[in-house]
Amino acid sequence: MAVLRIGIAGLGTVGGGLLKLAFGRGPLAAAVRVTGVSARTKGRARDVDISAIAWFDDPVALAKSPEIDVFVELMGGSEGTARKAVEAALAAGKHVVTANKALLAEHGAALAKLAAQNGAEIRYEAAVAGGIPVIKALREGLAANHINAVSGVLNGTCNYILTEMDVSGRGFAAVLADAQRLGYAEADPTLDVSGADAGHKLAILSAIAIGGAPNFAAMRLEGIQAIEPIDLESAKFLGRRVKLLAKTSRQGDQVVQSVRPTLLAQDHPIARVNGPLNAVVIDADPVGRLSLVGAGAGAGPTASAVAGDLIDLSHEDSRPVFSGPGQSQTLQAAKGGLLASSKFYVRLRVPDRAGTIAKITDTLAKHLVSIESFLQKPPEDAARVPIVLTTQPMAEHDLLEALGELSRLDVLVEAPVLMPLED
Ligand SMILES: NC(=O)c1ccc[n+]([C@@H]2O[C@H](COP(=O)([O-])OP(=O)(O)OC[C@H]3O[C@@H](n4cnc5c(N)ncnc54)[C@H](OP(=O)(O)O)[C@@H]3O)[C@@H](O)[C@H]2O)c1
Structure with a gap:
């Protein structure tokens, strides 16, 4: 096993969690050496002492540095510095590990091409459902399966808000304000409550489960802003629960991807996944239905996923960026995401x-x-x-x-x- 020299751009929640693992006593510390770091503010207090590590004001310079084998992008954002730095790393033939779902959902196809042209890899376990190893489950554990559908609760903020509305009978705005105070929602919650964040994750899941490259533009997106306590009460009366369900499935020769509030039967594996948890349910042949539940965000769970990718790379385990059980499929993305048949x-x-x-x-x-x-x-x-x-x-x-x-x-x-x- 080669010890990888890694450069980390972004030392916030996830980057900070990763530094702790890299300087801890666990398997990541044996697999990597941090040879460069970058963030926006050099002087900011960090939990781990980084004074002995080379500092780069410019993440793009870190991405190209001859002192790193792998560029770890933990800044976020689908455009700007994160995109430029990832492109620079791939163009220089360096592997990239990222938690950035927005970047992959919107530019995954182009980045995969750039990676292939330069013999580099992109790993992104942390980009979908945080600590839940769903990418590995699909690509490795279920490699022999035909995946019919993947559905999930992929945004902890929305799940927290819907759970609190359900338990307390209070409206969306009041519960959102509480969630912001408690740190479960951002000051600007639009990306979460509009369904876009879950959509970014679903675009990646859809690509590896069913086929093609991530296609965020083809997704039907609906958030939770219009849901009222009366809907949650009525759902209960009907023996159901309302969840913001992200789902990709086959419909003939098309793939239908949507994020929308959905009434789940009470015995559906996702119906009782409450609070900020995430869940993914995979329907596949011959394995049947499989559920994964866990923390979709937070420093520890997300760093666990990033670290898993780094340890894999240190074993020189290599495969195409969006390969999965569905890789031979060339399904068209359905327009509008309207359901052909449903109650x-x-x-x-x-x-x-x-x-x-x-x-x-x-x-x-x-x-x-x-x-x-x-x-x-x-x-x-x-x-x-x-x-x-x-x-x-x-x-x-x-x-x-x-x-x-x-x-x-x-x-x-x-x-x-x-x-x-x-x-
Ligand atoms: N937080 C989670 O639980 C979670 C879960 C799954 C995936 N993710 C993804 O992980 C990524 C990072 O999220 P996070 O929550 O760790 O974010 P965060 O806490 O806001 O940290 C972002 C880090 O990036 C640095 N940064 C931002 N813009 C920069 C720029 N232009 N140049 C240099 N450095 C820059 C910041 O520098 P300063 O420290 O100097 O401000 C900070 O260290 C995002 O793509 C996010 O979607 C996060």
């Missing part, structure tokens, strides 16, 4: 006016929406009566047409909320 949950708010319910059921019937359950809740006030319904399996496109007509008929006081049901 759906729909929440409407209507005025407390005679004839409204009849108009709704007539319109749904006209569009062949077959209703499985229909629940009219007590009026919140004269202008707002919540209605919650679930449908039989149907095409999402048809349901959207029916809801579009309802909106035009002026019987809704706000836009409907729509979620698929999963068993």
